[in-house]
Amino acid sequence: MPLKRVVIPVLLLAAPVPALAGPWLRAEDRTFLSTSIEIDAEGGLSDGGGFYGSIYAEHGLTDRLTLGLDAGGHEDDMSKAIAFLRWPVGATDRPLRLAAEFGLGMARETFALRPGLSLGRGVALGDTPGWISVDSRAVIIDSFDGVLETDITFGLSPGPDAKVILQLQTGIPTDSAPYAKLAPSYVHRIAPGYHAEIGVVAGVAEADDFKLKIGFWHQF
Template sequence: MRVICLVLMLLLGAPGAHAGAWPRGEGQAFLSFSQAHSADPGQRGGTPDSYAGLYAEYGLGPRLTLGLDAGHARDAGSWTAIAYLRRSLDRGAGRHRVAAELGLGARGRAGRRAEPVLRPGLSWGMGLNTRWGPGWAGVESYAEHRVESAETALKADTTLGLKPRPGRMLILQIQTGDYPGAAPYLRLAPSLVQRVGRHGHLELGLTAAALGDTRVGVKLGTWVAF
C-alpha cells in the first residue's frame, strides 16, 4: 500500500486557498482560517477529530511570496507552524507556472518539547478554459523533514478548480501523504467557495478517504484577500 501511494504522488506531480505555483501580487495579502471535523463512520460513539488551520501569504515582489502555514489538532494535542519563502521559477508567460519554496518551523505535542522542521516544496499549475467557465489545475508537493527524529513526511495535493460564475468556485482536491508511523493515505476533498463582500469568501468542504484511512469529514473556512 505504501508503494501504491508513493506512485500516485509521483503521477500527480513531482512536487484551495493556497496560491500554489502562482505568486501573490507585490504588496497583496491573503488570510485563511479553517476548522475541520472528521470521524470514522464505523466507530459509533467516538469523538470526532478536530483540526484548526491558519494560512497566510504576503507578496514581497513579483516573484517572491512570504507565507505561514500553521495548524492545531485538538484531540491529539499536536501543532505545527512553518514560515516559508516561495519563489516563482517561470517568467510569468505562457500557461504553466512553477515555483519552489523552503519552509522553516516547528512541530510539537502537549507536554513535549517542540521539534524543528525543515520543509522544501515544489509546485506546478496552469490555467484552464472550459465550457463551464475558467479554471485551473495545480500540484503542491512537500517533504517535511523533522530534524531531531530524522524522520521525513511526504505530502502532495492535486487541485482542480472551476469558476462557473463570478464570485463562486468549485474545487476538487486529491490529497496524498506518507507520514512516519502511519499508513499512506489518499483523500478526496471537494469544496464550494462563495464570495462574501468585497474581500471575503466562505468555503464549505467535505473529505472522504479513498486509501489508508476510513474517516469522513466536513470543513468550514474563511478567506480574506486585501
C-alpha cells in the first residue's frame, strides 16, 4: 500500500468541514477546526474503494476579519489547499448577511485564486431555529481554467446539542459538464466545544457516486 494512502487519512482524521462557512464571521480570537472523510459506500476502504478527506479551519483575527484554510484530497493526493480571508460587506447587525472572501493556494497541483461571496440569514421552522446560506466561489487556475462552485445550505437546530443540515453542492467546470450533489447530515454535540457529524453525499447530476460522510468539529 503506498505510504500516502496511509499518511493522508491519518492526518485528516487527527485534525479536529465547516461549522459551516456562510457569511457569519468568527469572533476575535475564536477558532473553529473541522475534519471530514467521505467513504465510497459501495467499495469501502477495506475493499479498495476511494475516499475524500477534508480539513477546514477558521480563526477570527478581528470581529470583521476571519482567516481560514480549506484543504482536501483523495487517497493518493491533495486536490486543494486554499488559505483565505473573509470580511463582511455592509452592516453586520441586519438579518440578511453578506460576506466576501479571497483565497489563494493550490488546486489540481496548480496555483489557484479563489474569490467568493456568501449570503445568509437566520430562519425558523415553527419554533425550531435554523439558517440558510448560499456560498459561491470561483476557483481560477491556468489562465481562467477552473470551476464555479455554489453550495446552498439549509440547517435546523432542533435542540441545544443537535443540528440537521441539508446541503446542495453544485459546480460548473470549464472543461466538463455541470454537476450537483445532495449532502444531508446530522451533527451532535459530544462534549463542550466538540461535535460529531454523520451523513451521506449523493450525486444527482453528472455524479452518480454515493458516499458515507463522517466528520468532527472543534470550537475554542
